[in-house]
Amino acid sequence: MKNPTKIEDLIQAAKRGDKMAEAEFFEKLFVRFLSIVTRKLKKCSILKNRINLDEKSREICQCAVDKVKALYPFNNPQWSLMSAMSVLQNVLDGFIIETLTDMAKKGDSKAENWLFAIIRKKLMERVKSKNWKEMEYEG
Amino acid sequence: MKVKTNEDLVQQAMVIVCEKYKNTDFEKGILPWAYAVLDNVMRDDRKTGIRRNELFHEHIDTIKEIYQQEEAGDEAAGFRELDDEIMRALSRLSNKEKTILKLKLGGHTTEEIQKQLGLTRNAVYKYLSDGRKKLSRLLEKRGAL
Secondary structure, three states, rough: OOOOOOHHHHHHHHHHHOHHHHHHHHHHHHHHHHHHHHHHHHHHHHHHOOOOOOHHHHHHHHHHHHHHHHOOOOOOOOOHHHHHHHHHHHHHHHHHHHHHHHHHHHHOOOOOOHHHHHHHHHHHHHHOHHHHOOOOOOO | OHHHHHHHHHHHHHHHHHOOOOHOOOOOHHHHHHHHHHHHHHHHHHHHHHHOHHHHHHHHHHHHHHHHHHHHHOHHHHHHHHHHHHHHHHOOOHHHHHHHHHHHHHHHHHHHHHHHOOOHHHHHHHHHHHHHHHHHHHHHHHHOO
């Protein structure tokens, strides 16, 4: 039998209950996450020289992988690689926002400007979202 | 009466976030807290909008057109072309509310409406106010925004 090596093959094998494939998949997922997170954190110039990039990237990726395991076990019908990526995005956003908040509270005005720009963008997404319009008015 | 845009509401929320974030402890992080601030801003805006009949004012041109078409005997065109949600909301008004609203939008003064219907001034104001508020609530609930 051919050993699964591609990530998609590992997913299929893991869904069939292959625990070794599952473990290998999460190792590959971590590596994929690491490349994404490192690239995105490097683009975030405000964090340059303020964090240990390698250490933080690994921390974020491990946290994201743990969340994927907890939220989306392979027997969950909603499992998909996109769900996993979405988890990573949320963990990464959370880290950036938390770090910027700490910096801003200590008086870093550049960090404050970055933070407010991110929050404003998120609020605009929320106010335009369909769910908001369905909110009931109790008055 | 100016109806707030999405940008206005976000700006209002951002002012609160800017003023208060340094002295706030975020249990779940600053973003969920900012979302809660925005939610409150939008709830207050809706309540104020209904109180000020802003939702009624948004649709006033359509309502006038409906009445003009009815006057011209072209009711079928009104039903076909104009906003279904507004038509349904108008049908929920009482006969007196509909009549007085129609007369008012048609340009009649309060005094003329009083004489025509044999009502007191306060009664005319009350029917008008109740009709506007009812329309605002109905249009808001049915998502005609």
